Amino acid sequence: xxxSILVTGGAGYIGSHTALQLLLGGYxxxxxxxxxxxxxIALQRVKELAGEFASNLAxxxxxxxxxxxxxxxxxxxxxxxxxxxxxxKAVGESVQKPLLYYNNNIIGTIxxxxxxxxxxCKTLVFSSSATVYGWPKEVPCTEEFPLSAxxxxxxxxxFIEEICRDIQHGDAEWKIILLRYFNPVGAHSSGHIGEDPRxxxxxxxxxxxxxxxxxxxxxxxxxxxxxxxxxxGVRDYIHVVDLADGHIAALxxxxxxxxxxxxxxxGTGKGTTVLEMVAAFEKASEKKIPLVMAGRRPGDAxxxxxxxxxxxxxLNWKANYGIEEMCRDQWNWASKNPYGYGSxxxxx
Numbered sequence: 001x002x003x004s005i006l007v008t009g010g011a012g013y014i015g016s017h018t019a020l021q022l023l024l025g026g027y028x029x030x031x032x033x034x035x036x037x038x039x040x041i042a043l044q045r046v047k048e049l050a051g052e053f054a055s056n057l058a059x060x061x062x063x064x065x066x067x068x069x070x071x072x073x074x075x076x077x078x079x080x081x082x083x084x085x086x087x088x089k090a091v092g093e094s095v096q097k098p099l100l101y102y103n104n105n106i107i108g109t110i111x112x113x114x115x116x117x118x119x120x121c122k123t124l125v126f127s128s129s130a131t132v133y134g135w136p137k138e139v140p141c142t143e144e145f146p147l148s149a150x151x152x153x154x155x156x157x158x159f160i161e162e163i164c165r166d167i168q169h170g171d172a173e174w175k176i177i178l179l180r181y182f183n184p185v186g187a188h189s190s191g192h193i194g195e196d197p198r199x200x201x202x203x204x205x206x207x208x209x210x211x212x213x214x215x216x217x218x219x220x221x222x223x224x225x226x227x228x229x230x231x232x233g234v235r236d237y238i239h240v241v242d243l244a245d246g247h248i249a250a251l252x253x254x255x256x257x258x259x260x261x262x263x264x265x266x267g268t269g270k271g272t273t274v275l276e277m278v279a280a281f282e283k284a285s286e287k288k289i290p291l292v293m294a295g296r297r298p299g300d301a302x303x304x305x306x307x308x309x310x311x312x313x314x315l316n317w318k319a320n321y322g323i324e325e326m327c328r329d330q331w332n333w334a335s336k337n338p339y340g341y342g343s344x345x346x347x348x
Contacts, residue, residue, distance in 0.1 A: 002056070004028040005251070006079045006121075008064060008112065009086030011038035013195040014127065014184055016046055018083060018244040020193070023050040023057055025248055030077055032070070033086065034063035037198055039341035045192045064108030067115070074119040081123035081254060082116060083247055084109065087156065090202045091131075091299075094153035105156035106163075113167060122174040124164070125250045130182045130236075130265070130304060132158045139271070140307035143180070143263045150299050161263070168261035175259045177250040182236035182267035182306050184243050186326035187333035194333030195240075196340030205237075205330055208278060212287045212331065213338035219289050221274055223296035228303060232274035236267035236305035239321035239329070249317035267306030268319040277323060284327035285335070 005022055009015045010031030015038070022029050023046070031043060040059070047054040058077075062069040064086055087105040088094070094101040116122060131154035132147045149155040161178050168174040185205040187194030201207045210216045224231040246266040253259060278289050312318045 002026055002028050003080040003255070004030065004077055006073070006077075006082045007031050008082065008084045009033055009038070009127075011035060011040060011042050011059070012085060013038075014181075014240060014243060015085040016042040016193050017188060017240045018085070018247045019043070019057065020046045020049055020188065021241070021244040021248055023053040026053070028056045030058045030060070030073065030079070032060050032062040032064070032073055035061060037088070039196060041341040042193055042196075049188065049190055049192060064112050065104065067111050070111055070115045074115050074121070079119075079121045081125065081251055082112070082121060083125045083127070083251070084112060085127045087127070089153060091151050091153050092202060094156075095151050098152040101152045101156050106159055109160050109163065113163070117167075117171075122171070123254050124174070124176045125247055125254070126160060126164055126176065126178050128161055128178045128180045128263070129154065129157045130180050130267070130306065132161060132180060133304070135301045136304060139303050140269060140305050141265065142307040143265060143310055165261050172260075174261070175254045176261040177254060177259060178261070178263040179246060179250060180263060180265050180306075181243060182238050182265070182304070184240045185237045186239040186241065186321065186329040188241060189329055189332070191329070191332035191336040194330070194337065194340075196337075196342070204235075204274060204277060205281070205326075208281050208289055209330055209334040211289050212281065212285045213334050215338065217290065218292050219278065220292050220294050222294050222300060224293045225296070226302045228273055230273050230275045233300060234271035234273050234303040234305065236270065237272055237277060237323060237326055238267050238319055239326045242266075242268075242319040242321055246311065246315070246317050249311075249315040253315055262314075264311040264315060265306040265308055266311060266319075267308055268322075269306055269308040271303055271305035272323055277327075280323045281327040281331065284324070285331040
């Protein structure tokens with residue numbers, strides 16, 4: 001019998017790519033998403049890409065804060081596990097609107113966990129983030145590093161991690177894997193699904209992509225006086241398909257072993273500067289990206305990249321794609337979908 005997986009936030013960037021990899025891996029997938037920051041078109045395209053497995057995908061428009069709606073989903077399907085992506089994720093917005101973030105991310109998660117427990121589904125993969133390391137004093141970041149968060153968004157991830165550790169400690173039937181992502185980029189190689197942020201992007205690559213397709217005049221680089229090889233910040237960029245496969249590796253581990261509550265970094269283990277990433281994108285797209293240098297942003301760390309040894313050892317997973325493939329696939333998506341899933345008139 002194929003296992004049934006609930007994917008919260010499954011219409012979003014990472015969620016849609018993971019839903020596709022799950023379908024191709026023979027799982028039944030039910031997506032819940034409130035479509036606040038995502039598009040149902042992504043799921044239509046996931047179905048097209050899934051081919052013969054398309055009928056194994058179901059979608060419910062649900063906000064996790066709506067307890068009754070979440071109950072209804074669990075009443076209609078018996079789930080073997082949940083992958084929990086749903087959440088707001090813009091750092092700047094979280095600083096401006098902390099209550100919105102705490103309400104959406106934490107209350108939504110508590111509802112989900114309570115309904116899971118009530119229905120006897122106690123197997124969870126949680127989408128956490130490298131933001132829980134705050135400003136790491138050294139690199140690479142290992143899973144044992146002290147945790148701290150520098151903004152309300154990061155704190156919601158950290159609090160949810162703590163909630164997961166607490167519920168597993170209180171009830172040994174829970175099996176939970178927390179995945180701390182580094183910087184997801186790229187898109188499915190078909191160019192049919194990819195990242196489609198609303199408004200002004202918060203992350204480097206969607207911004208670069210919008211400059212390349214002519215939606216924005218230039219890329220602002222924050223900080224070019226860091227102690228790095230070219231003065232710009234260093235991050236660990238990971239291809240979204242590698243990231244999706246990391247979730248399947250985590251599920252397999254949960255189904256095969258007594259896990260407790262474990263945490264894994266998902267990254268490449270390599271740092272890349274902003275200017276290296278821009279150069280790789282220029283090469284892939286054959287477009288010049290005009291740059292404007294600006295001061296450092298408050299709260300930005302200088303160098304952050306992952307230690308991936310634990311995931312390689314225990315999940316039997318490692319990233320396969322380098323920045324060339326990330327930029328190639330990102331450009332393929334951007335050039336086919338310059339306005340994401342929308343059209344020029346409804347995008348700013």
